[in-house]
Amino acid sequence: MALPSPVVNLYTLSKYDFYKKEPKIEKDTSVADRLARLSFKFLYERRHEDQRCRHLTGAFTCSFNLLSIQEHNHPHLLLLQIGNTFHKLPGGRLKPGENEIEGLKRKLTSKIGFNFPDRVPDWQIGECVARWWRPNFERYVYPYCPNITEPKECRMIYMVHLSGTEYFAVPQNLKLLAVPFFELYDNAQRYGTIISKIPHQLSRFQFNMINNNNN
């Protein structure tokens, strides 16, 4: 029954190509805005008896992707930076009835890929890394399902296995940053609850550092 730890190959940033694409307007300009929109949609759906967006135990399901690389043999996470202070993982809400993995790929392409038919990247979605629950329309999220009848949101985080051949197309108004694990670790003040806990949740993975001159 005991399973080996999953292995992830990490290539250096210089293995990848980077492009710019048209700016991506954020739907919400603050956390309060986002919570207000979530609450509105939730109540709207209930009124119209349409709960198709709630995939898991009645909560809205958002999925996010982890893209990892290495620099100086230390793992780094790729984060989208909005303005100077806000960071997020590429992802978003699943469509009604959408398969989770298809939704993750769609969101990755829309956030950091080109959607031209001949350039859609072949993302390899891997292990579920974490799941966070929002019991109420508030800032607080928890890594376990709260004992209430209607949790409001479930955020799932998945590992993406990069092969060193992908490219990234970053919206002009955003930056794609490689942030080392030691910078993220327990740094909730800068990166928020969810991102600052990713190093903990990845500790079971075995990272295989691949240097460009090895290939």
Place this chain on the structure above:
Amino acid sequence: MALPSPVVNLYTLSKYDFYKKEPKIEKDTSVADRLARLSFKFLYERRHEDQRCRHLTGAFTCSFNLLSIQEHNHPHLLLLQIGNTFHKLPGGRLKPGENEIEGLKRKLTSKIGFNFPDRVPDWQIGECVARWWRPNFERYVYPYCPNITEPKECRMIYMVHLSGTEYFAVPQNLKLLAVPFFELYDNAQRYGTIISKIPHQLSRFQFNMINNNNN
């Protein structure tokens, strides 16, 4: 490549039998004592060119087990309490050359089982949940391998899948406590860095709450 989240069945505490056994004397009475012993052993081994206890990239490897149950449909973790304030997971250091899974089972039996030939429990060791590294002979541990040549200790945490038929034999000087996830969550002050982060590391698991009257 995308893998489904592992499922863990959680039974209520009343499914299990509890016994007392002879007291188990702690090797160390404080964290400082433990670090001093670790340091002594490390240097002793180096002097005698015997590094057989260092299983993983040269660090001493300790393995710990997670035993989970449910009460009121909320997951709980079984922790050993020493005195009134100190909590730990059942586990310990692997022997030279010992297989990890065999070592985990041996430690579980020695800590909370009977070692009589006809009563040795059939522990089901499951997924690796976390790995923590101690770069120096100090209190600080990190969930990623530090960029130094000789990390001093690696602690691995594994899920144990209980079937509701096990028994626990608790040393008279210890208590076996079921602590709810919401109590552990981010409560490093009471439970320490490692235990307080377990709810984060288990968020990817699907807990299947089994009530006694279902069986």
